Amino acid sequence: MTKYSDELQRAHLSEAQEDYLKQVLLLSETGPVTTQALAERMGVRPASVTGMLKKLASLGLVDYAPYRGVGLTSAGLQVALEILRHHRLIETYLTKALGYDWDEVHAEAERLEHHISEAFEERIAEWLGHPERDPHGDPIPSPSLTLPPDAGRSLRACQPGYYRLLRVRSQDKDALSLLARLGLVPGARFELLETSAAAVRLRLSEGRYLLPAALADGIDVEEVSP
Amino acid sequence: MTKYSDELQRAHLSEAQEDYLKQVLLLSETGPVTTQALAERMGVRPASVTGMLKKLASLGLVDYAPYRGVGLTSAGLQVALEILRHHRLIETYLTKALGYDWDEVHAEAERLEHHISEAFEERIAEWLGHPERDPHGDPIPSPSLTLPPDAGRSLRACQPGYYRLLRVRSQDKDALSLLARLGLVPGARFELLETSAAAVRLRLSEGRYLLPAALADGIDVEEVSP
DNA sequence: CGCTATATTTAGTCATGCCTAATACTCCTA
DNA sequence: TAGGAGTATTAGGCATGACTAAATATAGCG
The missing domain is CATH 1.10.10.10 (Winged helix-like DNA-binding domain superfamily/Winged helix DNA-binding domain)
Known part of the structure; x- marks a missing residue:
């Protein structure tokens, strides 16, 4: 060619x-x-x-x-x-x-x-x-x-700890709108408190949220120091 | 409808x-x-x-x-x-x-x-x-x-005098490039010195130019005080 | 007023990119 | 290893928007 x-x-x-x-x-x-x-x-x-x-x-x-x-x-x-x-x-x-x-x-x-x-x-x-x-x-x-x-890995597979959000793979308008509202955009830091099959629980500076697994699936993060 | x-x-x-x-x-x-x-x-x-x-x-x-x-x-x-x-x-x-x-x-x-x-x-x-x-x-x-x-009229139909350029109707790339080079863009002021069937002669602050009628045709101007 | 040059429209074709319905293939399971 | 479920492909159509060639309308001129 x-x-x-x-x-x-x-x-x-x-x-x-x-x-x-x-x-x-x-x-x-x-x-x-x-x-x-x-x-x-x-x-x-x-x-x-x-x-x-x-x-x-x-x-x-x-x-x-x-x-x-x-x-x-x-x-x-x-x-x-x-x-x-x-x-x-x-x-x-x-x-x-x-x-x-x-x-x-x-x-x-x-x-x-x-x-x-x-x-x-x-x-x-x-x-x-x-x-x-x-x-x-x-x-x-x-x-x-x-x-x-590619950097980072899926939030779904992470252990509790401190993370920075790197990437959101969803392109669903409403899912994105929701994440933006929570401050879950690339660069955001948060603490992952708990993971289960159905959801993950996390804490941002502004509050604590329970995020359905479907959403957590498409979120890539990297670990950071507390 | x-x-x-x-x-x-x-x-x-x-x-x-x-x-x-x-x-x-x-x-x-x-x-x-x-x-x-x-x-x-x-x-x-x-x-x-x-x-x-x-x-x-x-x-x-x-x-x-x-x-x-x-x-x-x-x-x-x-x-x-x-x-x-x-x-x-x-x-x-x-x-x-x-x-x-x-x-x-x-x-x-x-x-x-x-x-x-x-x-x-x-x-x-x-x-x-x-x-x-x-x-x-x-x-x-x-x-x-x-x-x-629409404001202004064709440069082609103008008498000698002072004008401001309002509009260039050509969309020929090279014609536009030439006009830009001469400073003949909307807002530009110039003096129309002489018109003939084939061309118009004009003076800008930067120089004097003889413009082919074909170009002058597509240029709309309004008269201004000297 | 008719004739011819020019402009316009009709008729028929083609490629693109989609569709539905029918057929073929794959792979898993019994 | 044969049958079936599910996936994929073929076959045949349709709308869009272009084309050429042929037919037809208009307008200008003698």
């Missing part, structure tokens, strides 16, 4: 194609990428996914063997990382420059990520001081499209 | 449909809107225009009589003004907030105008202090979608 043909492809990729590639990347972080999982993420029927995967495979963007799942080729990975960089830079910019709350940015970024130029990307990255994380703590691919290493 | 059906339609309009409506509005400012003119503006064949006009007419967005040209209905005008407001706010924002030059903003705005939310529109308008003109001096439709009245 030469530079030349890369650029030809990039110029012609549709919004739908870019979205599929991005979702393949995101899904592959947590396990094998099935047709069904992709269909759910894209809000589309499985048959439609099969069709798109065949097209993306013919473009050299995914490795696809029927009934065997999909993976990104290196060309496809480049595209996916580029879109992910757009998405997360836009989220960060909307928050810092335009006063969006972190539960509002996802939907806006989801549309804009496909329609900004490289110039726009560079200027907002510059304005932001080339951030490595978006407001949710998600890593932003670098300009050369490498992902910062 | 009730409010309710307006909103239903708005939700379903495609990017192409929005673009057609916008171009009908822009073309109608300078004369009757022909299929051919529309085809040129959209970069599309006349046959395609006919097809789209029939669809827009069936949606109640344009008045279309075959062979007789098109006009916007009031519903269509609302949509066109909304898109135009997006376009010109985005151009202004890119210039003032992100340091774009005025010859770079058009292409970026052309894509983004279809993909921003009302929330985004409101926030950049707020940030900008609710401007009435974009960097080219083009009027920005108000939030309630009325256009500020």
Whole structure:
């Protein structure tokens, strides 16, 4: 795959194609990428996914063997990382420059990520001081499209102690809104008091909360000194 | 056309449909809107225009009589003004907030105008202090979608004297780049020394220039005291 | 007033990206 | 190891919005 043909492809990729590639990347972080999982993420029927995967495979963007799942080729990975960089830079910019709350940015970024130029990307990255994380703590691919290493581990798996919140993986508007209200945003420090199968109990400077396991699942933390 | 059906339609309009409506509005400012003119503006064949006009007419967005040209209905005008407001706010924002030059903003705005939310529109308008003109001096439709009245007249039709530049109608990148280089941007004051069929001669504080008629055509000015 | 040049519309095609229904494959369990 | 549950793919359609080629309307001129 030469530079030349890369650029030809990039110029012609549709919004739908870019979205599929991005979702393949995101899904592959947590396990094998099935047709069904992709269909759910894209809000589309499985048959439609099969069709798109065949097209993306013919473009050299995914490795696809029927009934065997999909993976990104290196060309496809480049595209996916580029879109992910757009998405997360836009989220960060909307928050810092335009006063969006972190539960509002996802939907806006989801549309804009496909329609900004490289110039726009560079200027907002510059304005932001080339951030490595978006407001949710998600890593932003670098300009050369490498992902910062993952730090932290799930709050769910932690023992009682002192922690700093690093990342919130949920993009549910209401879940984010709730966490923001509690002050549970990246950088926040708290004490984990108790964990059980159904929930975790924790204490921030502002109060004590019982957090359902479903929420704790998507929260990544690192241990800190008391 | 009730409010309710307006909103239903708005939700379903495609990017192409929005673009057609916008171009009908822009073309109608300078004369009757022909299929051919529309085809040129959209970069599309006349046959395609006919097809789209029939669809827009069936949606109640344009008045279309075959062979007789098109006009916007009031519903269509609302949509066109909304898109135009997006376009010109985005151009202004890119210039003032992100340091774009005025010859770079058009292409970026052309894509983004279809993909921003009302929330985004409101926030950049707020940030900008609710401007009435974009960097080219083009009027920005108000939030309630009325256009500020046109001021000034074409430099081409002026007698020698002192003027202030109000608006540059060209969106040619190189023409804009040249004008910017000369300091001929909205607000600039200059003396018109001489006009002829082929060109106008003028003097700014920085120098004297002979401007081809083609450029002078698209420049609107108002007279000022010396 | 008719004829021709130009503008416009119709008819038929194609790619995209989705859908449903029917069929095929996989893998687990009995 | 055969059957079934569940997952995936094929087959066939539809809407969108472009295209070409062919037909038709308009307008300007002699």
